Amino acid sequence: MAYSEKVMDHFANPRNVGEMPDADGIGEVGNPKCGDIMKMYIKVKDDTITDVSFKTFGCGAAIATSSMATELVKGKSITDALTLTNKAVMEALDGLPPVKVHCSVLAEQAIKAALSDYYKRQGIDPEPIVGTIPECEECSFEEG
Numbered sequence: 426m427a428y429s430e431k432v433m434d435h436f437a438n439p440r441n442v443g444e445m446p447d448a449d450g451i452g453e454v455g456n457p458k459c460g461d462i463m464k465m466y467i468k469v470k471d472d473t474i475t476d477v478s479f480k481t482f483g484c485g486a487a488i489a490t491s492s493m494a495t496e497l498v499k500g501k502s503i504t505d506a507l508t509l510t511n512k513a514v515m516e517a518l519d520g521l522p523p524v525k526v527h528c529s530v531l532a533e534q535a536i537k538a539a540l541s542d543y544y545k546r547q548g549i550d551p552e553p554i555v556g557t558i559p560e561c562e563e564c565s566f567e568e569g
């Protein structure tokens with residue numbers, strides 16, 4: 426399966442790229458297997474994600490999924506952002522080849538990690554709200 430036009434578009438013209446110096450939450454996740462790293466920055470006001478940006482050192486699909494994930498949570502309430510799944514990111518991109526599914530998992534994890542960080546900074550335990558960051562079986566270490 427080749428990449429969809431949407432994936433190619435978000436890879437070639439990623440939205441919301443860059444660091445955010447005054448972020449309210451930063452999440453960094455990595456896939457130990459492929460070595461790719463995704464960093465998400467969020468700005469929150471009145472429980473709404475008013476701004477979001479990312480920096481991804483990774484494959485084209487990781488860049489496209491980060492870009493799409495930022496578009497999907499921007500302007501949304503935290504509650505809505507927490508329901509974002511890698512599947513929704515993939516659907517919004519018109520699909521990903523099976524070997525690239527784990528890249529979208531990284532995008533979901535990165536958003537959740539940024540929200541966890543946001544809660545931690547407020548002195549709130551994120552675990553009951555954000556839950557544990559989902560692991561992707563394909564991405565976990567093969568040896569220990």
Ligand code: FES
Nearest residue numbers: 459461484487528
């Ligand atoms: Fe690692 Fe895409 S190959 S995130």
